[in-house]
Amino acid sequence: MTAKLIKGTEIREQILEEIAAEVAAIKDKFEVVPGLVTILVGQNPASLSYVTLKIQTAHRVGFKEVQDSQPVDISEENLLALIDKYNKDDSINGILVQLPLPGHIDEKKVLNAIDPDKDVDGFHPVNVGRLMIGGDELRFSPCTPAGIQEMIIRAGVETDGAEVVVVGRSNIVGKPIANMMLQKGKGANSTVTIVHTGTKNMEAHCKRADILIVAAGVPGLVKPEWIKPGACVIDVGVNRVGEKPSKNDPKKMVAVLKGDVDFEAAREIAGSITPVPGGVGPMTITMLMKNTLKSLKFKLGIQ
Ligand code: GUN
Numbered sequence: 525m526t527a528k529l530i531k532g533t534e535i536r537e538q539i540l541e542e543i544a545a546e547v548a549a550i551k552d553k554f555e556v557v558p559g560l561v562t563i564l565v566g567q568n569p570a571s572l573s574y575v576t577l578k579i580q581t582a583h584r585v586g587f588k589e590v591q592d593s594q595p596v597d598i599s600e601e602n603l604l605a606l607i608d609k610y611n612k613d614d615s616i617n618g619i620l621v622q623l624p625l626p627g628h629i630d631e632k633k634v635l636n637a638i639d640p641d642k643d644v645d646g647f648h649p650v651n652v653g654r655l656m657i658g659g660d661e662l663r664f665s666p667c668t669p670a671g672i673q674e675m676i677i678r679a680g681v682e683t684d685g686a687e688v689v690v691v692g693r694s695n696i697v698g699k700p701i702a703n704m705m706l707q708k709g710k711g712a713n714s715t716v717t718i719v720h721t722g723t724k725n726m727e728a729h730c731k732r733a734d735i736l737i738v739a740a741g742v743p744g745l746v747k748p749e750w751i752k753p754g755a756c757v758i759d760v761g762v763n764r765v766g767e768k769p770s771k772n773d774p775k776k777m778v779a780v781l782k783g784d785v786d787f788e789a790a791r792e793i794a795g796s797i798t799p800v801p802g803g804v805g806p807m808t809i810t811m812l813m814k815n816t817l818k819s820l821k822f823k824l825g826i827q
Contacts, residue, residue, distance in 0.1 A: 528792040530679045532671070532806040539674070540585055541808050543817055547586040550820065558625060558820040559588040559616040560644070560812075563606065565629070566596030571622045574615035574809075578620065581809050589815060600629045602638050611639040616790065617823065618644035618816035641822065644815035645698070646670075655700060658707040663822070664815045665694070669701035671807025672737060672758050677711040679796055681735060682758045688714040689724070691784070697739035697760055706734075726750075738784040746791035757790055757797040759783035760804050 551557050560573045560582045575591060582589035594603065603621075610619045619642045623629050635643075640650035646666035654661045665673070676683060688705045692698040698718060705714040719729045730736055730750040738746050739760035751757060761784030770776040783800030791797050798804055822826040 525753070525792070525795070527791040528679070528796040529791075530675050530756075530758075530796050530798045530803065532798065532803045535675055535678050536806040536810045538678070539814065540581070543813050544585040544599060546817060550824070551586065554824055555725065556617065556820065556824075557586055557588055557809055558816045560593055560618040560620065560816045561590040561613075561614075561616050563592045563594065563603075563610075563612050563619070563621045565594045565598055565622070565625055567593075568624075571624075574679065575622050577650075578809055582811055582816070585813050585817075587813070596626055599630075600633065603629060605633060607634065607637045611637075611642065616642065617819035618812070620641055620715070620812065637663065642819060644812055644819060646815065647696075652695075652700070656703050658703075658709075664804050664818065665704060665811075666696060666700050667808045667811040667815065668697050668739075668760065668804065669704055670802055670811040670814070672697075672701055672760065673704055673711050674811065675758065675798065675804070675807060676756065680788035681796060683711050683735065684713045686714045686734040688716045688735045688737065689721075689729050690716065690718045690737045690739070691730065692719040692739035692741070692760075693718050694739060701737055701739070705737075740784045740815050742784055743782040744784070744786045746785040746790070748786055748793050751790055751794055752794045755793075757785055757794045758765070758804060758816070759785040759787070759798050760799060761785070762805055 540567055562578050564575045579589045580590045610616050619638050635647050640648045643651050646664035651664050654663050690698050690702045702716045702718045705712050706716045717729055721727045727750045731752055731756055735756045737758045743763040743765055763782050764779040765782045767777040767778040768780050770778045781801050
């Protein structure tokens with residue numbers, strides 16, 4: 525059996541169209557659009573390209589978008605003052621500080637300074653708590669886990685009572701997706717196990733999974749024999765394993781990306797699987813847009 529491919533690139537297009545339509549309807553009725561600010565400190569090329577894509581996507585769906593670039597040597601005090609300014613700005617519903625920050629700035633202090641009701645990354649401890657409680661308390665799920673859950677739902681994978689095994693316990697992916705999948709409700713209500721570097725027999729746990737979510741950052745960690753036949757496999761790994769000439773411009777080198785799962789072998793066993801690239805990756809920015817829209821809807825009392 526060859527697995528069905530769950531393509532983030534296609535799901536992204538559907539969701540962005542839905543968001544754009546909702547933004548247009550809100551604009552008509554309330555004369556307001558969601559506002560997103562991205563704060564970039566320094567000019568790290570990878571961060572700059574992520575932020576540029578976030579701003580382009582925000583523009584595409586009809587948001588007010590602000591890219592605020594700051595010098596690499598901005599003081600922590602001035603960065604905190606900038607966040608305070610956007611916390612108070614009524615036209616801004618989402619504040620994103622692109623990580624990593626330079627070493628002289630306390631990342632935790634900065635993230636904790638963002639108004640939790642504008643924390644569209646979902647990294648603030650208040651939002652982590654809200655996520656854990658779930659139900660009515662939930663405000664913003666972090667973007668990558670939110671994208672994973674959306675893909676599982678849209679691929680029609682049964683989650684109710686399913687055995688979900690999450691590989692990796694990061695604060696950004698592993699812990700939140702595990703919490704989300706065990707909540708009551710749509711796209712969840714699963715029995716969840718998290719495996720990590722301290723786990724004794726990772727393979728035995730993975731083999732039980734109806735849904736296997738891998739976010740370990742180790743290329744090819746999950747072998748085909750770890751996969752239960754017919755399982756849904758979500759590969760969050762984006763590992764740069766080399767370089768190759770670009771298709772569009774052969775003089776330019778681009779990264780060769782590999783997931784945490786041995787994709788070619790796994791697709792012969794799994795029921796459905798996300799490719800790398802083109803799987804989970806495109807969903808993260810999409811869910812940032814969804815969170816920013818959600819933030820405005822909360823403010824308008826229409827969520
Ligand atoms: N740097 C890499 N990924 C992310 C992300 O999802 N959010 C923020 N704020 N910074 C990042």
